[in-house]
Amino acid sequence: MSPHPALSEEERARIDYLVPMDHPFDFRPAPEVPRYPETVRRNALSNHPLLRREAARHHQLPPDLVARLAADDDLGVRGLLAQNHPDTPAPHLLRSFLEYTGPERSHLTSRPNFPTEGAGRLRRPRGP
Template sequence: MVDSVLTRPAGKEDKAMIAVNPTLPTDVVVLLAADPDPGIRGLIAHRADLGPAERRALTTDPHPDVRLAVSLHPALSEEERARIDYQVPMDHPFVFHPAPEVPRDPRTVRRKALSNHPLLRRQAAGDHLLPPDLVARLAADDDLGVRVLLAQNHPAAPAPLLLRSFLEYTGPGRSHLTTRPGFPTGGLAVFADHQDPEVRALAVRDPETAPAVVERLTQDREHAVRTAATRHPNLPQSRLEALLDDEELAHAAAANPALNPDTIRRLVKTDSRRAGPSA
């Protein structure tokens, strides 16, 4: 069965399934480590039972994805990793991941956090139970992925890291950073004129943003910014009441906590009259 799968022309999917089979005989691991398909070699490169000779061969593989895959092998020393010509991808999404049901081994997590390999540090950065000393270390890491993954996943991610990550990372899951417990609110008014609308919207999270600035943001070219500014309690009452008649922003204006009580009563009475008596 194995021999036929490995030799038939259309066997890529079958070989991929075999490559991740945890009970492969050693000779099949050796055979697949030299497969013509770099995708198969890349899968084999992750195997813990990959022999020293195969590891050495894959560290100089002609395909960059294979070299990157084997550079993460747990049997390699830091010195051996450093000799591999790998490239760290920056186009991966750096997002929140739920904590695993079984906590990761703390010693393994620490080893990865102290590694010179950015991808191993990224793996460590996503651990929800990372101790304070490693949180501080990885918060200052020179790799964007490490910093953002720490910000996305650690419950004690520091506020400066959360803000920096939001400003520097523009990929999937960016908005999740603003939901983290330590995301700051103070001092965000300085972003009111930022060219990035998601960054401009930070200004309306600041309770100290000046009324004139909030009013200007209700006229922003981006709908999300306009809506958020319309809900800001510093919005001048005159502008707030005017927006109650704005078809686009009326609902946001009605939800503003600073809305005048008399205006609220008027709105409720008007709505009641429109509804008429119940049947």
């Protein structure tokens, strides 16, 4: 499997894989036993989106990794970061809310940094 931790980035790059986009990018409680920071950093810096998604679930990412993952090309990485990191920047939360339409989307509006100014425009219009 391409995200196996024993593989190097070069070995991983030689494996053909499909990144699923139909999985929910939802909140997960912080683990009781913290993950190893070096493993989280390695995953966040990986070229493999599934490893970056794993890192984005981490609740205690340092600011440099939050910024990096918030700018990631993969919607799953950005969505998981928005759902799980308590210090996700307001612009990223709004972008994730607008781009991600899957389960738990409404949870993003309850995140601490979710922008509230102009939030009324995000509501669906009511029918006649």
